Every structure is written in structure tokens, then in C-alpha cells.
Amino acid sequence: MNGKPHAMVLGTGRAVPDKVLTNADLEKMVKTSDRWITERTGIKERRVVEPGTPLSELATEAALAALENAGVAGEEIDLVIVGTVTGDMKFPATACLVQERIGAKSAVGFDLSAACSGFLYGLQVAGSLIAQGGYRRALVIGGDVLTSMVDWDDRDTCVLFGDGAGAVVLGPSDGERGILGTYLKSDGKYSHLLCNPGCGSLNPPTPENVRDKLHTIRMEGREVFRHAVVSMVDALKTVLDEAGMTVDDLDLLIPHQANLRIIEAVNKRFRVPAEKLFVNVEQYGNTSAGSIPIALAEACQSGRVEKGSLVGMVTFGAGFTWASALIRL
Numbered sequence: 001m002n003g004k005p006h007a008m009v010l011g012t013g014r015a016v017p018d019k020v021l022t023n024a025d026l027e028k029m030v031k032t033s034d035r036w037i038t039e040r041t042g043i044k045e046r047r048v049v050e051p052g053t054p055l056s057e058l059a060t061e062a063a064l065a066a067l068e069n070a071g072v073a074g075e076e077i078d079l080v081i082v083g084t085v086t087g088d089m090k091f092p093a094t095a096c097l098v099q100e101r102i103g104a105k106s107a108v109g110f111d112l113s114a115a116c117s118g119f120l121y122g123l124q125v126a127g128s129l130i131a132q133g134g135y136r137r138a139l140v141i142g143g144d145v146l147t148s149m150v151d152w153d154d155r156d157t158c159v160l161f162g163d164g165a166g167a168v169v170l171g172p173s174d175g176e177r178g179i180l181g182t183y184l185k186s187d188g189k190y191s192h193l194l195c196n197p198g199c200g201s202l203n204p205p206t207p208e209n210v211r212d213k214l215h216t217i218r219m220e221g222r223e224v225f226r227h228a229v230v231s232m233v234d235a236l237k238t239v240l241d242e243a244g245m246t247v248d249d250l251d252l253l254i255p256h257q258a259n260l261r262i263i264e265a266v267n268k269r270f271r272v273p274a275e276k277l278f279v280n281v282e283q284y285g286n287t288s289a290g291s292i293p294i295a296l297a298e299a300c301q302s303g304r305v306e307k308g309s310l311v312g313m314v315t316f317g318a319g320f321t322w323a324s325a326l327i328r329l
């Protein structure tokens with residue numbers, strides 16, 4: 001989707017749990033150290049839900065914050081998309097639960113599965129539906145409760161993830177502001193390198209599968225790292241090229257917050273100065289589909305960007321999926 005903007009961001013919101021899990025806490029749980037985690041990932045702490053807290057709670061809180069920020073009432077929303085891989089249940093869609101809680105009686109809601117790319121995929125889908133003319137007020141939410149599928153005995157993965165959700169309200173563009181370009185990509189060849197093999201029809205939750213922890217995250221960290229860097233460079237370069245822009249045009253770049261070293265490796269190629277590069281991975285770890293919309297809401301609400309600012313966003317996740325977007329706020 002490139003060219004004249006059709007849909008623009010009217011408001012942003014975010015929700016993260018109050019509970020903080022620090023590197024020092026993890027030192028008591030697995031054989032790791034604050035030093036190792038900080039050096040290899042940049043993460044110092046992450047927010048985690050109380051066990052049993054569903055994604056819909058964070059998603060609804062983020063949605064209500066975005067509605068308030070946009071000055072839009074819940075009943076005005078006609079489309080709800082939740083990008084997530086940790087919805088409350090296999091069905092119904094978490095989007096339907098959020099729809100009910102915000103009073104969006106006339107909306108259609110559905111979830112979208114693209115792992116950490118879920119928010120940018122959702123932004124593209126909602127933007128296209130608004131561009132077609134059928135919808136006027138869309139909520140795009142990205143969020144995950146990845147701690148619900150973390151193996152807390154696996155130091156390779158348990159130090160990386162946190163919980164959280166972010167949301168935007170979209171409406172028709174005023175002609176200048178809005179989504180200027182998006183780029184989505186996937187490659188199933190690498191699905192085995194980052195997956196949650198035991199929560200679907202492949203390995204239903206039998207006692208044996210649960211015993212073997214198939215319901216937790218499996219990851220080949222080094223391989224994922226390598227693909228993440230190459231793919232995010234590809235996504236950012238493509239969306240900028242197609243818009244006829246360079247990183248110098250950006251007021252802010254929001255990369256997926258998975259690992260500070262991935263962000264730095266991607267930025268080696270683009271050389272975005274620190275003041276234009278958004279980083280909060282040290283506070284939250286990798287919140288999956290929540291990562292980009294949480295960062296966007298924080299950037300907007302801290303005044304780091306304002307109406308008219310050009311924001312680039314780029315992400316990578318399981319699938320593999322990767323994506324980018326350029327928006328004029």
C-alpha cells in the first residue's frame with residue numbers, strides 16, 4: 001500500500017502490567033546473570049501479568065486509552081483487529097471480547113496471527129479496508145501475553161519476553177496525514193526456527209505433549225537473530241524506496257523491540273541518530289505484537305513525535321513474518 005494516504009492515526013494507547021520481573025529476579029530462577037542478559041539483549045526488566053490474566057484485559061485497556069486519546073467513543077468503532085498469538089482462547093477471537101467491552105456494537109472484529117508482526121499486518125489490513133470506503137473508525141491492537149507460553153526453566157528464551165499491548169484508532173485521512181506506505185512479507189521455510197508447537201491441531205494438549213512442554217516457545221536464537229537483521233533491513237529499505245524517501249526524512253524510527261543488538265545491527269545499515277531511534281527494550285523486553293504500538297503510544301504521549309511527524313516502523317517475527325510502515329501522524 002503506497003501513495004496518497006487513505007487512513008490516518010487518530011489516537012494511540014498502551015497497557016502494560018504493573019508487575020516488574022528484573023534480571024535479578026531471573027538470576028534466582030535459571031542459571032543466568034544480569035550481565036549476560038544486558039550484554040546480549042539490552043533488556044534490564046520486563047512487565048509480566050499475574051498468571052491467568054488474559055490478553056483481552058491488556059488489549060481492552062490499550063483500546064480504551066487509544067479511544068480517549070482520539071476523542072472517539074467505543075460505539076463509533078466499526079472494525080476491531082487484534083494482532084496476537086496469545087489470544088484469551090483459540091476461539092472466540094479476542095477482538096470480539098474487546099469489541100464487547102468497549103461497546104462497539106456495530107463493529108466487526110477478528111484476530112490476526114503474524115506473531116511480532118501482528119500490529120503492522122493489522123495496520124495494513126485496517127488501512128486497506130478504510131481505503132475501500134466501508135469503514136470509518138478502526139481499532140488496531142497489537143498485544144501478547146507471551147509469558148503464558150514461556151518455559152521458565154529455559155534460560156535461552158525466558159529472559160527475552162514480556163507482556164503488553166498497544167492500540168491505535170484509525171480514521172479516513174485528511175489527505176496529508178496517514179499511512180504513506182506498508183510492506184508485508186513472510187517465508188514459511190523457517191517456521192521451525194521460532195514456534196509454539198503444542199497449542200494447535202498438530203500437537204493437541206495431551207498429558208504427554210504438556211509433559212514435553214510442547215506448549216512453550218521453541219527458538220533457535222542465533223538463526224532467528226540473523227534472519228531478523230536481514231529481514232528488517234529489507235523491510236525498511238523497501239518501504240522507504242517505494243515512498244521515494246530515505247531515513248533522513250524520518251522524525252522517528254520504531255524498530256521491533258526484541259533485542260538491542262538486533263536494533264543496532266539493523267541501524268548499522270541506516271545510521272539513524274540516537275535521538276530519532278526509539279528504544280524501550282530495556283524496560284519491557286520483547287512484547288511481540290505489543291512492541292511497536294506500545295512504542296508508538298509512548299513516543300506520541302511523551303511528545304517525542306507530534307502531528308505531522310513522519311514515523312517509520314519495522315518488525316520481524318515468527319513465520320517468519322516481517323513488515324514495515326511509514327505514517328505521517
Ligand SMILES: CC(C)(COP(=O)(O)OP(=O)(O)OC[C@H]1O[C@@H](n2cnc3c(N)ncnc32)[C@H](O)[C@@H]1OP(=O)(O)O)[C@@H](O)C(=O)NCCC(=O)NCCS
Binds near residue numbers: 116159286
Ligand atoms: C537468544 C540470544 C539473546 C542469544 O544470544 P547469542 O549471542 O546468540 O548467544 P548464543 O546463542 O550464541 O549463546 C551463547 C552462550 O550463552 C548461553 N546462554 C543462553 N541463554 C543464556 C542466559 N539467559 N544466560 C546465560 N547464558 C545463556 C548459551 O547456552 C551459550 O552457551 P555455550 O556457548 O556454552 O553454548 C540471541 O541469539 C537473540 O536475541 N536471538 C533472537 C531472539 C529473538 O529476538 N526472538 C524473537 C524474534 S521476534
